[in-house]
Each structure stands twice: as C-alpha cells, then as structure tokens.
Amino acid sequence: MESLGVLLTYPMDSYLEEELGKRCELFRLWENPPEKRGEFLRANAASIRAVVGNTAVGADAETIDALPALEIVASFSVGLDKVDLAKCRERGIRVTNTPDVLTDDVADLAIGLAIATMRLIRAADRYVRSGAWKAKGDYKLSSKFSGKAVGIIGLGRIGLAIAKRAEAFGCPISYFSRSEKPQTSYRYYSSVVDLAANCHVLIVACALTEETHHIVDREVIDALGPNGVLVNIGRGPHVDEPELVSALLEGRLGGAGLDVFELEPHVPEQLFGLENVVLVPHVGSSTWETCKAMADLVLGNLEAHVTNKPLLTPVL
C-alpha cells in the first residue's frame, strides 16, 4: 500500500509507526507544532487518504474537513469518542477500531485496580520501601475483595469480561446498560444511582457518548458511599472529576482505582497524598502483546481497504 498516504496523529506505538513508514506514505502530525498543523494538513491533503488516531488524538471535525481525499479512519483504540463519527458518516468515510484484542487487558486492569485499591497494595508497597515496616510495625488492615458486590456500567465486551473474572472471586454481579441484556443472569438496574446504591465496587466500562458524559456524578458518588470503591477504565469524562476528588478528600467515597482522567495527562494533584486511590496513566491496553495485536489490526484494516477486501473490524 505504498501509494496510501496515512496521517499518524501521535507516536502511539513504535512498531505501528515503523510498519506504516515502511509500507505506506507516512505523515507524522505531531512533528508539527500545533500552530502549524492546519498548514501541514493543507499542504498534504491531496495525498492523505487515511488517518490513524488513538485515544489522545483522533480525527476531529477540523481534521476531517481539512482532508478531502480521506477514505478511512483506522483507530488504534476501541473507543471512538475522539472520532467525529457523524462527519465520517456524512462523507462516507470508513471507520475501524480495535475491539476484542484489548478486552482481556482492560478487564485485567479493572480487577487489578479493584484489588489494589481495596487491599491497599500500592500504599503497602510504598510502606515497605520507605522502611516503615521495620520502624513502625505492621501495616494497617484493608478491605476484603472477594464476595463484594460488583456493579458494572456498560455490559459490552469489556464489561462482560470483567463480570466473568469478578464471579471467580464470589462477587455478585449487577449492571447498568442502555438496555437490559436478557442472555445474562446478572442483576439489571435501570439507573446508575440504584446500581451504585446496591454495589460495593462500581466499575465504569461503557463507551463515552454525549449521554454518558459525567454518568458518574455527585449523586452516584454519594450512593456508592464511604465504603464504596469506584474503578474507571472507561474515559475520564465519564466521571465528574472535581466531585470525585472532593468526595475522596472528604471521605464520602471509600476509594478509587483510576486509569483515565478528564484532562490527561493532568491528574488532580490533591489525590497524590491519598492511600486509598490507585492512579495509572491510561494503560488499559498498554501491554506488548495487545499493542502488537492492535497495530496488526490497524495495518490489516488499511491493507483490506486498499485491496478492496472486507474491512476486518469496521464500525462505519
């Protein structure tokens, strides 16, 4: 696909970048300072037929408008909140994402964050490394994870994978979703507040859309309560972050395991002093194995597109 002009928005994966560089005509968006990006796009618009974006920089309205020859957006992510899908639909631009290959990693992280938060693993590790075990004695008691009620917002691929894992810990599972899923035996709640009031660990695993913006708000946080734990492996904007921060600082929420934030890479510094939170930098799918599989999916989709074959993982 040497004649395919591909705009890569971000240095998201070195293997992917290398392959695109080898096999296509690669344009690296981030090499241009922000104020020169419009020019850069205009200068190369005639050649650019594909955009490869990720959760940081996708294909927004201005980018799409600047690229009249754009045929396909192949996202290095499963979430498409950074792709203007309406515009793509209008223009007949194909859109692919990377479902399935990252499901396990994200579900593993959700469970890992839940256990790390409730059992204070991160704080305990810090306690050991600071020499405090010798100096001050045993670390404090934490909370048991097994058997606690787990509530999942969004029962798609990732939500189901989380449920399957949590079940092995004897956790009763309940969920909120746009519609009830009759093929599962998990308990359905038609409101997120009710779900929060009836679970101990609330895990956000739905897509980010206009409807799910701030789906975890003050009311939901209050319902989850001082013993409740929030785990966010969705998107930062799913949660009202200032409300979350004050709830944690004031002890109105028991703890939180967060992989995503409203303004990445900015993480509210007031959280840095808390032992009952675990903060990781959007690493949901960041394993060697998964990133290679995601990259191969992006390359496979582009390859299928230029050879007029059915796309591997199309959304549009």
Added chain:
Amino acid sequence: MESLGVLLTLPMNPYLEAELHRRCHLFRLWESPPARRKDFLRANAPSIRAVVGNAAVGADPETIDALPRLEIVASYSVGLDKVDLARCRERGIRVTYTPDVLTDDAADLAIGLSIATLRRLCEADRYVRAGSWKAKGDYKLTSRFSGKTVGILGLGRIGLSVAKRAEAFGCPICYHSRTKKPNVNYKYFPSVLELAGNCDVLIVACSLTEETRHIINHEVIKTLGPKGVLVNIGRGPHVDEPELISALVEGRLGAAALDVYEHEPDIPEELFRLENVVLTPHVGSATWETRKAMADLVLGNLEAHVLNKPLLTPFL
C-alpha cells in the same frame, strides 16, 4: 473461661486481645523485655494453659518446655511453621489454627500481586504521582496477565482458590504438590523444577516444612527465567532470598511479588530499588473482615476447649 490462663505472644489484634482480657486470664508476652522472658514464663507457668501465637511469634520448643500446664495452642494463622508440632504431639497439647476464613484473602492477594507485577501498577502509579506522565509522556508497555500459564506450588485450600480465580482470566493452570490430586483437571508436574519450566507465573501456596524450606532455589529461579514471575504468598523461607535478589537484579528472573520474607520485617534494601518487584508487608489475611473471623475462631476454639466440646478447627 475466666480461669483459663492465656499467653498472647504479640499484640496481633486489638479485638482479640480485648476479648481475651475480658474473658480469660491474659498474659502478654511482649510486655516483658526479651531478656526477662524466661523469668516471666517461669513465674506464670502454673497459670498458663493456653498459648495464642501468630505467624511472627508462635510456640517454639523453649516456650512449650517452660509451660508444664500447657493444654492448647490456638494459632492466629493457618500456617503452623512457628509451632513445634512434634513437641505438642509428644505432650498431647491440642493445636488449632485458622483455615478457610483467610483462604479468599490470600488468593485475592496472589492474583492482585500477579496483575500488579505484570502490569507494573505500583510503578505506573509512582510515575503519575511524580508528575512524569506530564513531563515525560506515556508510561512504557508492560506484560499481559490473561492467558499466561499459572503454576501453583501447593494445591491446598489456598492453591485451589488461586487456581479458580486464575482460570477466569483464561490462564492454563498447572501445579506441583506432594501428591497428585485426583479430582482436579489441572496439569500435575512431579517436581517444582518441571513446574517452573512450564509456567509463566509461579505462585507459592504450600505450607512451610523442613522439606519445603528453600524449595524455590537457584535452579528453580533460573528455570522460571528472564520472563518469569514469582509470587510468594507462602512463607519467606520458601525462597532462597539472596538468590532471588541477585536473579532479579541481574535479569535472570523477570519479576517478583513478595508478601513474605526470610527475616520479617527486615527486608534486603536492594529490593527497594527494583521496578520489577511488588513488596507487601505480610498482609495476606490482613483485612478487617478476615482478622475478625480469625479472632473469633481462636476464641471459639479456646471456649470449646474449656467446655470439653469438639474443637472448631483442630490441627492436632
């Protein structure tokens, strides 16, 4: 049981201590300085009929010999490596422990530590709190947990619970045990060396005996290899600690998660500098829920003993 003289070896649990003080005649071993302990025991020997110890200080030969009226050792632990069982057998002293109530917590920690290690959760959290996500960019790629082969050393209550959880992550399970377990679908290896050669994550979950001391030695560590992960939720002496540390420092072993150490709370400081280890201060059963259940089991066993009823959880 007000006439029951109980020697408590350590301030292991405030609720347990308060109950023992209320209901029995309590002697607190740690209140006498080490140099005066023999005197303390001799002075109170006529009254002491029970010892309550834990994983740190149990009932060793000197203690048992100093207490001619000792009838029962009720351990606040499931591991009995700190109780001289041979002497108890000789003297007809009953021994109880706390199986089952802590199985889930120990298994949860094993899985939590496995994910935390492979996905570098503590390091990634440190990266965030140090401001590096903003200053240096995305965190590095790590390794996937799901689907990795999990090898369990010791397939007792805890080992089986670990296996059940790991299965939900699509991990093939194999194990080594003194004897092959008949009703189990997992692959058995007749030696720990073969187990190490056939798994990605090796989890120590057997009891500490003369035979299992340093069962994880240079050969086993070398066989587990530069991509292998060792998780120890058993006892520190299961592992040749200096060998482990040099293997980690030199990259001959990929990573390790340790909840136990040869000389707690003294931990070799070289471990503190490693990014491929997670260190917790013997918190395997350290949740509010489980420690209360363990305390109630100790109290229940002592109560049964004085009332001549069947002990709740006898080992001897």
